[in-house]
Amino acid sequence: MPQGPRVLKSKDEFEGEIYESTVIVEGRDLPTSQPGDEIGKARPRIDGRKRVSGTALYTQDVQLAGMLHCAILRSPYARARVRAIDASKAEVLPGVHGVLHRFNTPEIEFRNEKELFREEVRFVGDDVAAVVADSEGQARHALSLIAVDYEVLPHVVDLEEAISDGAPKLTPDGNIFDAGSYKRGDARKAMRDAAVKVEATYRTSTQMHNALETHGAVASWDGERLTIWESTQGVFEVRNMVRNALKLEPTQVHVICDFMGGGFGAKLGTYKYSLYASLFSMRIGRPVRCILTRREENLAAGNRSATLQTLKLGGKDGRIVALEHESWSNSGQGRWAANPTGPTNTLYDIANVTSTAHRVMTNAGALSAFRAPGYVEGTFALESAIDELAVAMKVDPLTLRRRHARSATDPRTGNRYSLKRLLDCYTIGAKEIGWSSRKAEGTRGSSAHRRRGLGMSSQIWGGGGGPPAYATVHFETDGTAVVRVGVQDIGTGTRTACAQLAADEIGLTMERVVVRLGDTDAQYGPGSGGSVTLASIGPAVRIAANEAKGKLLAVAGGVLEVRADELRIERGSVVSKGARTPLKEILSKLSNSTIVGTGIRHPNPTNIAIKTFGAHFAQVEVDVRTGEVFVEKIVAVHDIGRVVNPLMAESQVYGGIVQALGFALSEERVVDRALGRVMNANLEWYKIPTVMDVPEIVVRFADVPDRKANNLGVKGLGEPPIIPTAAAVANAIANATGARVRHAPMTKARVLEALAMVEA
Amino acid sequence: MASTRGPNAVDLSLTVNGRIAAAHVPPHRSLLDLLRDSLGLTGTKKVCNEGDCGACTVLVDGRAVYSCITLAIACEGRAVETIEGITSEGKLHPVQEAFIAHDAYQCGFCTPGQIMSIVGLLRTNGRPSEDDVKRAVAGNLCRCGAYTNIVKAGVSAGRSKKARD
Numbered sequence: 051m052p053q054g055p056r057v058l059k060s061k062d063e064f065e066g067e068i069y070e071s072t073v074i075v076e077g078r079d080l081p082t083s084q085p086g087d088e089i090g091k092a093r094p095r096i097d098g099r100k101r102v103s104g105t106a107l108y109t110q111d112v113q114l115a116g117m118l119h120c121a122i123l124r125s126p127y128a129r130a131r132v133r134a135i136d137a138s139k140a141e142v143l144p145g146v147h148g149v150l151h152r153f154n155t156p157e158i159e160f161r162n163e164k165e166l167f168r169e170e171v172r173f174v175g176d177d178v179a180a181v182v183a184d185s186e187g188q189a190r191h192a193l194s195l196i197a198v199d200y201e202v203l204p205h206v207v208d209l210e211e212a213i214s215d216g217a218p219k220l221t222p223d224g225n226i227f228d229a230g231s232y233k234r235g236d237a238r239k240a241m242r243d244a245a246v247k248v249e250a251t252y253r254t255s256t257q258m259h260n261a262l263e264t265h266g267a268v269a270s271w272d273g274e275r276l277t278i279w280e281s282t283q284g285v286f287e288v289r290n291m292v293r294n295a296l297k298l299e300p301t302q303v304h305v306i307c308d309f310m311g312g313g314f315g316a317k318l319g320t321y322k323y324s325l326y327a328s329l330f331s332m333r334i335g336r337p338v339r340c341i342l343t344r345r346e347e348n349l350a351a352g353n354r355s356a357t358l359q360t361l362k363l364g365g366k367d368g369r370i371v372a373l374e375h376e377s378w379s380n381s382g383q384g385r386w387a388a389n390p391t392g393p394t395n396t397l398y399d400i401a402n403v404t405s406t407a408h409r410v411m412t413n414a415g416a417l418s419a420f421r422a423p424g425y426v427e428g429t430f431a432l433e434s435a436i437d438e439l440a441v442a443m444k445v446d447p448l449t450l451r452r453r454h455a456r457s458a459t460d461p462r463t464g465n466r467y468s469l470k471r472l473l474d475c476y477t478i479g480a481k482e483i484g485w486s487s488r489k490a491e492g493t494r495g496s497s498a499h500r501r502r503g504l505g506m507s508s509q510i511w512g513g514g515g516g517p518p519a520y521a522t523v524h525f526e527t528d529g530t531a532v533v534r535v536g537v538q539d540i541g542t543g544t545r546t547a548c549a550q551l552a553a554d555e556i557g558l559t560m561e562r563v564v565v566r567l568g569d570t571d572a573q574y575g576p577g578s579g580g581s582v583t584l585a586s587i588g589p590a591v592r593i594a595a596n597e598a599k600g601k602l603l604a605v606a607g608g609v610l611e612v613r614a615d616e617l618r619i620e621r622g623s624v625v626s627k628g629a630r631t632p633l634k635e636i637l638s639k640l641s642n643s644t645i646v647g648t649g650i651r652h653p654n655p656t657n658i659a660i661k662t663f664g665a666h667f668a669q670v671e672v673d674v675r676t677g678e679v680f681v682e683k684i685v686a687v688h689d690i691g692r693v694v695n696p697l698m699a700e701s702q703v704y705g706g707i708v709q710a711l712g713f714a715l716s717e718e719r720v721v722d723r724a725l726g727r728v729m730n731a732n733l734e735w736y737k738i739p740t741v742m743d744v745p746e747i748v749v750r751f752a753d754v755p756d757r758k759a760n761n762l763g764v765k766g767l768g769e770p771p772i773i774p775t776a777a778a779v780a781n782a783i784a785n786a787t788g789a790r791v792r793h794a795p796m797t798k799a800r801v802l803e804a805l806a807m808v809e810a
Numbered sequence: 811m812a813s814t815r816g817p818n819a820v821d822l823s824l825t826v827n828g829r830i831a832a833a834h835v836p837p838h839r840s841l842l843d844l845l846r847d848s849l850g851l852t853g854t855k856k857v858c859n860e861g862d863c864g865a866c867t868v869l870v871d872g873r874a875v876y877s878c879i880t881l882a883i884a885c886e887g888r889a890v891e892t893i894e895g896i897t898s899e900g901k902l903h904p905v906q907e908a909f910i911a912h913d914a915y916q917c918g919f920c921t922p923g924q925i926m927s928i929v930g931l932l933r934t935n936g937r938p939s940e941d942d943v944k945r946a947v948a949g950n951l952c953r954c955g956a957y958t959n960i961v962k963a964g965v966s967a968g969r970s971k972k973a974r975d
Contacts, residue, residue, distance in 0.1 A: 098910035101918035102902065102925060104853015104893035111852035242818050247964040260855045262919040310923045311855070311919030541917030541954055690874055697913045702954060705916055708955025731864035733951060741944050783867050 051755035053077055053272040060653035062516030064580045066392035068463075072087075073517040079652040080593060080756040085692075087621070088554035089762075090753075093698035095546040096560060097309075097539075104619065105307040109281040110341055112268045118147055120326050120340035121189035123179040123196055124349065125171035128205035128413040128726025129220075131199060132169055132178065135659070140181060145188035147334050149196070150326060158325065161293045162385055166322060170203070172383050173413050174350025179328040182338055192666035200588045205413040209356050209380035210277060212412045214428065220411050229379065229387035229409040229688040232395045234461065235402030240372035244364025248439045252361065252431035253793040256380065257354040257712070258347075259420055260738055263311020265351045266341030269327035273335070273687035274644040276328055277304045280320060282541050283313040284577025287672045289570045295325055296332075307538045307568040314709070315419030316352035317540075318579045342584045348731035352418025353719060355379040357390050357427045361435040365443045369453055370398070375405040375432065382410075384416035390428030393773075397510045398659075399433070399457035413726055421706070422511060422769035426713060426776065430794050433507035433777030438790060441490075445535060447781065448485060451508055452476060460659035468655070468758035471689035473661040477752050479506065482685040483667035492563065492786040500680075501788025506667045507777035509594045513690065513766025514660030514759055515585030519651035523604065524554055524644050529622055529633030531556055531595070536575030537587045538568040542697035542768055544583050550590050550694055555595035556602075557619030558633075581662070581766025584694065589760040590649040598647025605645060606636050627659055652761075660759045662770050664688035666707070668778035672786045677801035679715055681779060683747040689748075691756035691765040703749045706771025712739045714776035715795050758801075759780075822944055824885045826851070827895025833881050842866045842877040845892060853893040853922050857951075864950035866891045867923035867930075874930035874946070893922035904927050906969040908963035916954030925951045928964045938968045 052078065060073045083089070093462035100106040126785045127523040137149040152167035160166060167177060179196055183189040204218040211217055211224045213322035219225065266278040267288075282288050293303045310317070323621065327340040342351060358685040359378050364372035375394040379387045394405050420426075438669065440447035455472045459465060479488070483504060493505040497667045549563040566572070576586050599619060606624045616626055623630040637645075655658060667685040672678070686703050693699050716737035719731040730736040755763025776794050784790045789804035817908060821832045833848050842859070845851040845868070854877060855866035861866065861879040868877045869891040896903040905928050908914070915921040924947050931938055931946035938946070943964030 094910045094913065099902065099906075101915055102906035103897050104851075104922045107852075107917055108855075108919065110856065113847075145883070231817045260919070260953055262855070262863065262951070264857075269951055309918060312917040314953070344860075408816065541915075543916075581826060601927075662940045669918075701913045701916055701954075701959060704958045705955035708957065709953070732860065733858045734860070738953060739955065739957075740949075740951060741947050741961065744955075747958055 054534065058653055060517055061656065062654060063512035063514060064582065065419065066387065066389065066425065066512065066629070071352065074654055076650060078664065080596060082755060082761055082763050083592065086554040086557065088550045088560060088692055092561060092696070093550060094697065095543055095696055096565070108263055108311050108464050109266055109268060109279045109307070110263055110585045112279045113353050114268065114270060114337040115789055116341055117337040118182050118184060118330065119186040119189050120180055120182045120332065120338050121186060122177055122323065123193045123347065125174060125176040127171065127202050128174050128207060129203040130171050130200040131203060132171060132318055133201055134199040135564070136197040137179065137327045137745055140192040143195060145184040146192045147182045148180060148330055149181050149658065150329065151591045154294040158295050159643035160322065160325065167340055167596060173344065175415055177322055178342065183329040187566065188704065199528040203503040204662065205726050206415050207412050207721045208723050209358055209378060209410055209412065211379055211409050220334060222414065225411045227409040229407040230389050231406040232391065233404050236307065237372045237402040237404040240402035241362060241364040241374065244366050244371050244444045246437060246439065247362065248442050249362045250435055250438060250792060252359045252434060252515055254357045254427045254430055254793060256356040257420060257717045258719055258736060259314045259352060260347065260733065260736065261312030261314055261316065262341040263324060263684060264347040265317060265321060265328050267324040267698060268337060268339045269324065269331045270337035271331040271335065274304050275304060276332065277306065278324060279325060281317060282318060282320065283317040283538065283579055285538055285568055285570050286317060286574055287577045291320050292324055292352050296328060300314030306574065307571045310538065313540050314421045314687050315423060315579060318419055318577050321351065343732045344733065346544050348736065349728055350415050352420070352486060353415060354420035354426065355381055355388055355417045359390055359431040361431055363435055363439040365439050368443070368445060370400050370450070372402045373400050378408045378410050380412055380414065381409045381417045382412055382414035388417060388419065390424045390431065392425055392770050393432050393510055394460050396460060397508060398454035399461055414721060421709065421764055421772045424598050425773050429507060429509060429773050430776045431779065432773065433781045434792065436506065437781040437784060448476060448480060448506055455508065463659060465657050465659040468659065468660045469691065469754065469756040470663060471752035471754060474752050475637065475663060475665040475687040475689055478548045478738040479665045479667045479685045479687040482748050482750065483669060483683065491788070493631060499675045500671045500673050500788040502669065502671045503782045504667065504669050505778045505781025505785050507666060508782060509664040509770055509774040511581060511770045511773060512660065513581035513585060513662045513770065514580035514654055515766065516654050517651040519575050519586040519590045521587060521649040522646060522651040523594040523598040524646040525598065525637055527637045529562060531598065533557055533565045533591055534572050535565070535567050535587050536570065536572040537583055540578045542583065542702060543695065544700065547584055547694050548587065551588050551591045552595040554618055555592050556599045558622050562622050581770065583762050583767040585760055585766055586651055586763050588764055589653040591648065592761055594649030595648040596647065597649065598645055601645045601647065605640070609636050609639055654662060655758055658710065658758055660765065662688065662690050662765050664770050664774060666774040666778040668782040670779060670782040670786060672783055672801065674787060674805060677798035678798060679779070679783060681711060683746045685748045685772055686774060688767065688770055689752035689758060690767045690770065691754070692762060692763040693751050693753045698753065700749045702767045703771040704747055707747055707775050708739050708744060710772045710775030711743060713794055714779045718795050738775055820883060820930055822886055824887060825889040827891055837881065837883050839882045840866070840878050840884045841880040841885055843879060844882040844908065851892050851894050855919055865920050865923040865966065867926045867950060868969060869926060869930050872933050874927045886918050896909060903929065905932070905967040907961070908967040912959045912963040914959040914963035920950060920952045922930065924952065924960050927969065932968060934971065936968060938964060940965055
């Protein structure tokens, strides 16, 4: 029996935190599916042709008639008061249509601030003014003609300098803010009683997203409605942020993102560039494009916070009995911290745990979520420290982890896991890397000055998704199923996965399915963050497809004069007692009558912890003369529930590992402390991995449907594969050389320093 | 009347994807901006605009170059090929087909540049090894980290006979 709408509370995890929300539920959820002909198959992307032929339209490629170009003037100082601005020369420059700055812009509330242009600029790259002109060149020329009177103020950009006593106070409350604490058992007492103790300090440097498509938007006001093309991870988040800032109605803002060139967390929601483009477009009545340069991207569009972390571990009778973790994160001008203690609190069944996290404000660009924010930084420290304890306890590090990985309940909430296959991940990974041949002191490498070692690390993350999320499926007269969803494809393959799910449910081949997404004219779909997209939208797509299929069969029964329950759909044809009728034949009889199925995402079960687990194993060689680390092989094993498309899933894992290797070995924002300037805000001196840096990668999945999680048994995969790699590499370096590198990236200099400590 | 000498805009004639293209450009205009802004060929991407990343790779007289640090006027009379030009009569180039088959992309933003680097390689080396492909795309950054499959796609395209024609 269909059930009418009802209101429920839903508790869902997002990036390590549990959020409760009110959701509307209608009808009944489906039981977990049995895979048909499409789910679980390696399928090429349905939008592949566009991607390889240059016809995929990205925000950067949007060219509209009469389009103007906006450029942003940014602060050259880390902290200064803007006393006066003279834009008169810029305003009269030929081609210039307008200038916005703090003395001529109305009050606009945005991202918890009262004005677009603050009196005090707070980092090098902070917004001072915006110019719109006929061409980008004219706009940039105009920026150089704006005279700003700055009163320079004392600044601090470095994390450890900002928490020291002499640092300039950036707020009346100082620079350090509470970012969460957690306690279970009595870690202090357990530490006193421990037989073996390890205490160490770890550091991670600031990593910059550097998605190849920079942040940007094209806004076009038609007198009634604002259309915004934006490179974003969340079309609805952009719509809501813009309409709140500009005080427009929901129907007055239309956001489109058909293809986007990478986000990795930094494109959840929008920034001021969208507002400048919108304000200028509404004022002038022409489309306005505002796209950041690479340098701006690296100053003002987010980053992964640098961290300082201290860990204490106590061991006794072959087990970890106490774990204490304190962290400080350089959030720049950000108002939140990506808490590194999440893995400490939840990964292992350890009885006594204490953790404290601090957010530190500095005169640097705000952090933003960066693929598994906090978990990448925290796992590097935690999993390094656990190996240090294992060495001190003379226990195999994998054996030690196994002892704490068996629990079926989430230690933080006491809720049972919907599914946990971490031990399977260990077994599969250990076999693939040859863990049984690992020597406690490493082995000789490929030459006399090279040492080889193996290391591993575990991973925990959410990715269970949840409501609200909506889908519709309707049939065109030629038998094509059209799936419409309010999510976006950020490169993970969401468009293809939705087609696969609909094809599987209905009984079509994938080429008979098209997917429309990245458009706020659809009903709501969540932002692509926290690895939630597939697990949120997928179950809704399945329900919509199921409903559309049910209606189609009823109609087919009428047309064919057969009872509907004697019919089924196979590869695009209605089958009854051996007779096959192509869908086209049936649907073309209906004229313009349309069969539509709708689907919603039902809430997750209550009191169940939905988590993803995994383990990475690394084999490295270290040149002990130069400190160079050669990662030879990574084995990645992930427990993400059912795998919908192994080809795309493997791609996700490759990508996570490659970004993690950058974090582990080469990526580091360098800021001049005296000037507060980022010295490597480009792709030449900021080193992201190239094809030459990629090791052999072996990807395996536990691939067991998580039947308690949702009607597909799927969970997220975007973030898990970036989490454990750096610690696995650090542990392999330590195994190879005996040197413990406690600062990521583990550059040659830091490896040599650690090697010198071993010799000393 | 259009001038033919700098520093003002000059007349320029070159071949783009087999067709003569005429433009009137200032001497500092990059080939990338000419392609994207003047000719509307937006398949070639702008990422760093200073020769660090390879996303803007096109072929000039058959050789892969970074179009963001190539002056448009340096291409006078030369043959430029872009991602839009390697599809013939609606049929994908074997490198394009291999990218789809091997899922050699994620967000797809570096993809046109990667493909053009490999198409350039295949002009001189019809059966590239893994190392050959790696060297050809060593100057093409992919932030999504699709490298493993990009190399597989390059090697497999070389094995397809048509790629060498």
